[in-house]
Amino acid sequence: MKKRYNWTPYWLILPSVIYLALFFAWPMVQALTLSVWDNTARLRLHAEASTRSAIAGSLPRGTPIEVLERQGNVLDPDDLGQSNLRTEVWFRIRGETVDGQVIEGWAPETRVRVRSTDATGAPTTGTIRPRIGAAADPLTSLYSEPSIVSEVVGRLEANTTVTIDELTTLELWYLIRGESGGEAIEGWAPSRYVQVYSDNVSGRIDSGDAGELTLRYIQAMINDRFFWPAFWTTLLLMVIIIPVQFVLAIIMALIIQQQLRGSSFFLYVFAIALGVSELAVGIVWYAIFTQNGYLNSILVSLGWLAAPIPYLTADTRYWIIIAIWLAEIWRATAIVMVIVVSGLQAISHEVLEAADLFGANLWKRVRYVILPMLKPSLQVALILRTILALQVFAVVIALSGGDVVTVLANEAYRQYYTLRNVNVAAAYAGLILLLSMFSAIIYLRMVRSHEETQG
Amino acid sequence: MSATGNLASAPVRASDEMLRVRQRALMRHRINQGLVYLLAIAISLWVLVPIWFIASMALTTPATVRTFPKGVLPFIPFSFDTMQFFLNSQGIIPGLINSIVVAIITLVLSTIIAAPAGYAISRYIFPGRDFYRLSILAVRAFPVVILAIPLAVVFINVGIYDSVYSLALMHTALTLPTTVLVIGSVFASIPYELEEAAQVYGCTPLQAFRAVVLPLVAPGIAASAIFTFVMSWNEVFAASILTVRNRTLPAQVLSTLNQSSEPYQFAGAFFMMIPALIFIFIIRRYLFNMWGQISK
Structure with missing residues (x-):
């Protein structure tokens, strides 16, 4: 050990710290945020039709509204692809008035019929559209800016030929009025947040631009019909898997410790499952338990069954649980074994020999010498297994299709992948994280006390 | 006093006794060893048999995979058809x-x-x-x-x-x-x-x-x-x-x-x-x- 105090070790651990901050701590915060923060909860209304103008108030998403006025507004070109956008196009045109004067100004696309375009498809010339209806104003106004509230620079007659110099795309803004908390609020909002009905005067707020704390997602999670089955199944699996796994792992570790001839073969076989994919294990046990699978094959061949039993059906949930139980024991006992073996290696031979000398039989040695000395390793393995049990996923999907029997991780996947409900999925992730954090705190305490006892 | 007497008077019987004790211990050790082996083999089977099953399903024809009851003996007939079918999917x-x-x-x-x-x-x-x-x-x-x-x-x-x-x-x-x-x-x-x-x-x-x-x-x-x-x-x-x-x-x-x-x-x-x-x-x-x- 280098005992010199210097900065080197900090430089050495820095990359891993940065990496874990980016891809562990940050997403963890994100998961908790996504599950309680609704970032489109409220729409802020502006006093004027401009993002820079003051906020007049805000309305929650879903509020019915009245549309009072509309106006085009310059659009950030980056926002063009956005959905729900209502746009209008304005042309800067040049044309001759009745008294022979050439004027230049902006007119909306709806007032100009395009007659020719250049090679890129941009309009170059056009004519002013006539207005339909006797009561209508026969002239078309040109504005100094692409907005009907700007100054009128002149007026052109219908069918005047004009050259089109420039075009711009504007987003519609609505002056809307809605009620929130018994109070009427009026203000401007861009079209992308507002849905206007076909009568053109009423509508609702589609989404917001400001966030708000919410329990909606957590409620949605808890009220989901799969939540409680998933929760209890996860706990049930934990309770039935872990004890069997520990007994089996300790037996396996004691066998390895005997240094039998061929022990390296046994070690390999016992450890195989460490590297086997969870999904593959699920399918392997599916091959055993499916209706024309191995279990039925053997039982029918031996004449113990007349006809194959369908195990993995909705009516026989307990068989699915048993299959998951066996699959998980098969898969995850190896890691407990490895931890127990390294714990066993730490027990000095003198202690075991002394116990042997005093005539302790195998059971007594295990019960009174080995188990107490293994306690720290077992505790650590226990917590690790508990947290891993919260993540059981592919085995369950392979054996039950993910519907009949379900677990928390599977629900997170369903919410994200099938239902496209990222926030509820994040709530599941947050729940699993909190349950794990709870276990991890215990885990850390045990590791610490373990290190203290080791001196 | 009696202990010294015993030792002095019966050295042959004592070694006899010890031999028997040793033999018994050896027997017990062997039985234990045998039991441990049995257990080790049983656990190995528990790990290996499912792998055996899936390997024999993967390395045969798709038609065999669908038969019932499935044979416990694997690879009959041996074929890469199922694997090929999977890889070509x-x-x-x-x-x-x-x-x-x-x-x-x-x-x-x-x-x-x-x-x-x-x-x-x-x-x-x-x-x-x-x-x-x-x-x-x-x-x-x-x-x-x-x-x-x-x-x-x-x-x-x-x-x-x-x-x-x-x-x-x-x-x-x-x-x-x-x-x-x-x-x-x-x-x-x-x-x-x-x-x-x-x-x-x-x-x-x-x-x-x-x-x-x-x-x-x-x-x-x-x-x-x-x-x-x-x-x-x-x-x-x-x-x-x-x-x-x-x-x-x-x-x-x-x-x-x-x-x-x-x-x-x-x-x-x-x-x-x-x-x-x-x-x-x-x-x-x-x-x-x-x-x-x-x-x-």
């Missing part, structure tokens, strides 16, 4: 390539980032070292996979969603803590005195590291890298969340699981197991080094 070869790419990027990234950290925690004592180790342990214990959901949101916003590279970033976060701990224990098993000795003989610290330490730790680091590969190869939850069109092999199999036939599923399961069977065999000597660290 849509999305499997691209999935295989994606899986290998993700696993290799994960392996490289994770080893490059973890090696210095592992060296630091095994060679230096510095304020914050215990805190760092405990944090790594805590991260190791966390269900990191679940973080795929918020990461998916981040990746969509940044525009790197549904790519093997972003999945490899996630997998690196998953494997990094284990790799740090394992590489730490590999360095810890090489005495620092060796490095010092090399420096006494005129090496610079960097030369000492390259000439003395590196050859000694290389096998251990290789083993850890292989295990990283296997972890990434097996990972299915994050892969299913973070990819849509560029699925890895397990994600591809999972997404089509409900619509696929049994020959496809069984061949897929066996195919996914093959690297584990080979790699765990290669690194079996290092396993305790690796996972033993978790409990220390």
Whole structure:
């Protein structure tokens, strides 16, 4: 050990710290945020039709509204692809008035019929559209800016030929009025947040631009019909898997410790499952338990069954649980074994020999010498297994299709992948994280006390 | 007094007795040994029989897979048809390539980032070292996979969603803590005195590291890298969340699981197991080094 105090070790651990901050701590915060923060909860209304103008108030998403006025507004070109956008196009045109004067100004696309375009498809010339209806104003106004509230620079007659110099795309803004908390609020909002009905005067707020704390997602999670089955199944699996796994792992570790001839073969076989994919294990046990699978094959061949039993059906949930139980024991006992073996290696031979000398039989040695000395390793393995049990996923999907029997991780996947409900999925992730954090705190305490006892 | 009398008067009987006791002990030892063997073989069967089943399903004709009752004797008839059927299915070869790419990027990234950290925690004592180790342990214990959901949101916003590279970033976060701990224990098993000795003989610290330490730790680091590969190869939850069109092999199999036939599923399961069977065999000597660290 280098005992010199210097900065080197900090430089050495820095990359891993940065990496874990980016891809562990940050997403963890994100998961908790996504599950309680609704970032489109409220729409802020502006006093004027401009993002820079003051906020007049805000309305929650879903509020019915009245549309009072509309106006085009310059659009950030980056926002063009956005959905729900209502746009209008304005042309800067040049044309001759009745008294022979050439004027230049902006007119909306709806007032100009395009007659020719250049090679890129941009309009170059056009004519002013006539207005339909006797009561209508026969002239078309040109504005100094692409907005009907700007100054009128002149007026052109219908069918005047004009050259089109420039075009711009504007987003519609609505002056809307809605009620929130018994109070009427009026203000401007861009079209992308507002849905206007076909009568053109009423509508609702589609989404917001400001966030708000919410329990909606957590409620949605808890009220989901799969939540409680998933929760209890996860706990049930934990309770039935872990004890069997520990007994089996300790037996396996004691066998390895005997240094039998061929022990390296046994070690390999016992450890195989460490590297086997969870999904593959699920399918392997599916091959055993499916209706024309191995279990039925053997039982029918031996004449113990007349006809194959369908195990993995909705009516026989307990068989699915048993299959998951066996699959998980098969898969995850190896890691407990490895931890127990390294714990066993730490027990000095003198202690075991002394116990042997005093005539302790195998059971007594295990019960009174080995188990107490293994306690720290077992505790650590226990917590690790508990947290891993919260993540059981592919085995369950392979054996039950993910519907009949379900677990928390599977629900997170369903919410994200099938239902496209990222926030509820994040709530599941947050729940699993909190349950794990709870276990991890215990885990850390045990590791610490373990290190203290080791001196 | 009586004890001395006994010893003096009956030396022959005493040795007789001892012989019998020894024989009995030997017998008992043999019986015990036999029982231990029986148990070891029983547990081995428990591990191996399911693998046997799936291997015999994968290495036969699809028609045999569908028969009932299935024979316990495997490979009759022996054929690569089922495997071929699986490998020719849509999305499997691209999935295989994606899986290998993700696993290799994960392996490289994770080893490059973890090696210095592992060296630091095994060679230096510095304020914050215990805190760092405990944090790594805590991260190791966390269900990191679940973080795929918020990461998916981040990746969509940044525009790197549904790519093997972003999945490899996630997998690196998953494997990094284990790799740090394992590489730490590999360095810890090489005495620092060796490095010092090399420096006494005129090496610079960097030369000492390259000439003395590196050859000694290389096998251990290789083993850890292989295990990283296997972890990434097996990972299915994050892969299913973070990819849509560029699925890895397990994600591809999972997404089509409900619509696929049994020959496809069984061949897929066996195919996914093959690297584990080979790699765990290669690194079996290092396993305790690796996972033993978790409990220390």
